[in-house]
Amino acid sequence: MSKKPSEPNYQITHPLDRPVIWIIALVFFAIAAGFFFLPTGNSIPIPGPANVSPADINPAPRFKVLSDPPKAMINGFERTCMDCHVIIDAKPHSTDLHQHANIKLQHGLNTRCVNCHDAKDRNKLATLDNKTFDYAQASQLCAQCHGPVYRQWERGIHGKTLGYWDTKLGKAEKLTCTQCHNPHHPRFDPIKPLPGPNTLRMGEQDTEDTPHHDGHKKNPLLLPQAPETTDSHLPANESKH
Amino acid sequence: MNQNTKQNQESSSNTPASVGGCSGGSCGDKPTRRSFLRTSAVAAGGLAAAMAALKPLMELESEDRPTVEKFLQKHYKEMDGDEMQTALTRISKEVEKRFDQRPDIRDIKPMDGVEFVYALNLTRCIGCRKCVHACVAENNQSRSPEIQYIRVLEMPRGTTNVEKGNHHYDHPTVPSDDHYYMPVQCHQCANPPCVKVCPVEATWQEADGITVIDYDWCIGCRYCEAACPYWARRFNFTKPKLPKKDLNPKMSYLSNRPRPKGVVEKCTFCLHRTREGKMPACLEVCPTGARKFGNVLDPESEVSQILKNNRVFVLKEEVGTLPRFFYYFDERYPASDEAKADKTA
Numbered sequence: 074m075s076k077k078p079s080e081p082n083y084q085i086t087h088p089l090d091r092p093v094i095w096i097i098a099l100v101f102f103a104i105a106a107g108f109f110f111l112p113t114g115n116s117i118p119i120p121g122p123a124n125v126s127p128a129d130i131n132p133a134p135r136f137k138v139l140s141d142p143p144k145a146m147i148n149g150f151e152r153t154c155m156d157c158h159v160i161i162d163a164k165p166h167s168t169d170l171h172q173h174a175n176i177k178l179q180h181g182l183n184t185r186c187v188n189c190h191d192a193k194d195r196n197k198l199a200t201l202d203n204k205t206f207d208y209a210q211a212s213q214l215c216a217q218c219h220g221p222v223y224r225q226w227e228r229g230i231h232g233k234t235l236g237y238w239d240t241k242l243g244k245a246e247k248l249t250c251t252q253c254h255n256p257h258h259p260r261f262d263p264i265k266p267l268p269g270p271n272t273l274r275m276g277e278q279d280t281e282d283t284p285h286h287d288g289h290k291k292n293p294l295l296l297p298q299a300p301e302t303t304d305s306h307l308p309a310n311e312s313k314h
Numbered sequence: 315m316n317q318n319t320k321q322n323q324e325s326s327s328n329t330p331a332s333v334g335g336c337s338g339g340s341c342g343d344k345p346t347r348r349s350f351l352r353t354s355a356v357a358a359g360g361l362a363a364a365m366a367a368l369k370p371l372m373e374l375e376s377e378d379r380p381t382v383e384k385f386l387q388k389h390y391k392e393m394d395g396d397e398m399q400t401a402l403t404r405i406s407k408e409v410e411k412r413f414d415q416r417p418d419i420r421d422i423k424p425m426d427g428v429e430f431v432y433a434l435n436l437t438r439c440i441g442c443r444k445c446v447h448a449c450v451a452e453n454n455q456s457r458s459p460e461i462q463y464i465r466v467l468e469m470p471r472g473t474t475n476v477e478k479g480n481h482h483y484d485h486p487t488v489p490s491d492d493h494y495y496m497p498v499q500c501h502q503c504a505n506p507p508c509v510k511v512c513p514v515e516a517t518w519q520e521a522d523g524i525t526v527i528d529y530d531w532c533i534g535c536r537y538c539e540a541a542c543p544y545w546a547r548r549f550n551f552t553k554p555k556l557p558k559k560d561l562n563p564k565m566s567y568l569s570n571r572p573r574p575k576g577v578v579e580k581c582t583f584c585l586h587r588t589r590e591g592k593m594p595a596c597l598e599v600c601p602t603g604a605r606k607f608g609n610v611l612d613p614e615s616e617v618s619q620i621l622k623n624n625r626v627f628v629l630k631e632e633v634g635t636l637p638r639f640f641y642y643f644d645e646r647y648p649a650s651d652e653a654k655a656d657k658t659a
Binding site: 087089090095098101102105106108109119120121122123125127129130131132135221225228229230231232233234235236237238239241242243248253261263264265266267268269270271272 | 348351352355358359362363365366369372425428440441442443444446447448450451457458459460461462465481482483484485486487488489552555557588590591592593595597598599600601602603606607608609615616619620623624644645
């Protein structure tokens with residue numbers, strides 16, 4: 074009884090007999106085929122590699138340890154300091170350099186050669202209380218003024234240690250003062266930084282609204298299109314909206 | 315060719331579906347035109363959907379398609395010596411095929427009685443980014459797009475608020491007068507949130523404190539990346555691009571072997587170097603000696619001395635991650651910086 078009235082409904086039209094269903098099916102099929110056959114890779118430009126040469130990341134110490142006595146090539150001959158200074162007298166209070174003009178002496182109050190160099194034996198270094206040291210022991214000479222830093226260096230807090238942290242497996246190469254610092258101007262010169270990140274998107278973003286806006290040229294969010302080349306110093310496209 | 319075989323497979327696997335498809339209509343002894351069309355419509359739809367689903371496989375290069383060997387490989391912790399050797403041989407072959415050189419790949423275990431700690435002197439760091447690029451060269455990261463484990467933040471003097479930091483500083487020379495520099499990398503936390511969130515245990519903390527990732531086990535969900543409060547993890551959105559000549563052939567299973575697309579990676583304190591007693595690459599290249607590394611269980615080590623003698627701090631202490639990466643300052647500014655220090659104070 075109850076089934077009878079609904080019977081005709083089944084016979085009206087099956088959904089698949091309606092053309093619109095076929096059109097929809099066709100469209101979906103085309104979309105699926107499109108996914109399959111067309112490349113779906115995104116088109117976000119990927120910046121090239123950073124321009125860094127192996128020399129930029131060479132871990133070798135900045136300066137070599139001088140030999141004892143220090144030697145220099147002068148007119149094709151290998152000479153030690155005393156080869157000349159045996160006849161050229163030291164002027165203990167002189168602060169001018171007539172020879173050795175390549176030396177830039179910027180060591181704070183320490184403006185006299187003989188504060189560190191031995192006035193009598195130029196192949197040696199000497200403290201103010203006339204203890205002499207070889208050039209290899211220069212750190213102990215530095216200690217006469219830089220006591221706290223020297224103690225920190227002894228403990229390994231200051232300075233740099235290459236080689237092995239585990240001395241059972243290999244030698245720790247603790248760099249001496251003069252392997253990093255130029256004794257005549259011990260402060261490090263400012264250097265050029267290596268290229269910054271070009272795909273990093275984090276931290277405070279530099280937009281025109283931010284209070285610290287100073288046109289950070291490397292902010293990837295401000296680059297309309299990331300640079301294609303490896304040159305990290307390309308100026309960013311300044312045409313901002 | 316591949317496509318054809320795939321289609322054949324698909325159509326054969328769809329046969330049962332087409333049988334089921336006729337249940338809606340006049341499923342009689344003889345197929346009518348209508349039921350035939352209906353069935354084939356369903357079959358075509360199913361085929362199209364299956365093709366769309368398999369589409370990503372087409373984009374893989376042959377060397378990236380999962381092999382049976384790789385598929386059956388066990389979790390790192392469950393592999394015995396032989397199984398690890400098999401895995402290393404497989405990886406070695408893959409690397410040789412891709413980079414034309416045979417790598418020296420090993421599985422290096424933690425050393426007994428060693429817990430690694432890193433200390434970084436913020437007074438000395440000049441922000442030259444040498445550590446960033448030495449790390450990239452050592453650890454075979456993707457060069458394009460760039461993946462870098464170390465971020466160097468340029469911070470205004472007088473604050474430790476990392477939100478004020480700028481990654482993209484580009485001065486002609488560093489250090490800049492009004493800033494100090496704070497490199498951030500994986501802190502190898504003693505209570506690592508990244509390990510807790512991993513749904514498949516593809517990342518864990520080793521006995522020497524280093525949190526490692528098994529790149530063959532990572533499913534690329536990036537939960538760990540989201541969990542890390544230091545933004546120390548990186549994801550390979552694309553296949554890592556590394557020129558053949560730049561490959562570092564000395565590699566280990568858990569650290570710097572080439573990664574596939576779709577896995578997370580991070581700093582491992584160069585475990586392939588440090589577990590053999592050497593220093594990490596970022597430390598070796600630092601021109602100012604701002605970076606210090608060693609075994610904190612050895613009271614004479616440099617890092618122990620720093621923790622004993624200097625005032626140290628950790629980044630985001632309040633989140634309770636217990637980092638093994640400590641920042642410290644010198645007791646005083648270097649004499650040349652004292653004027654600046656006064657200005658700041």
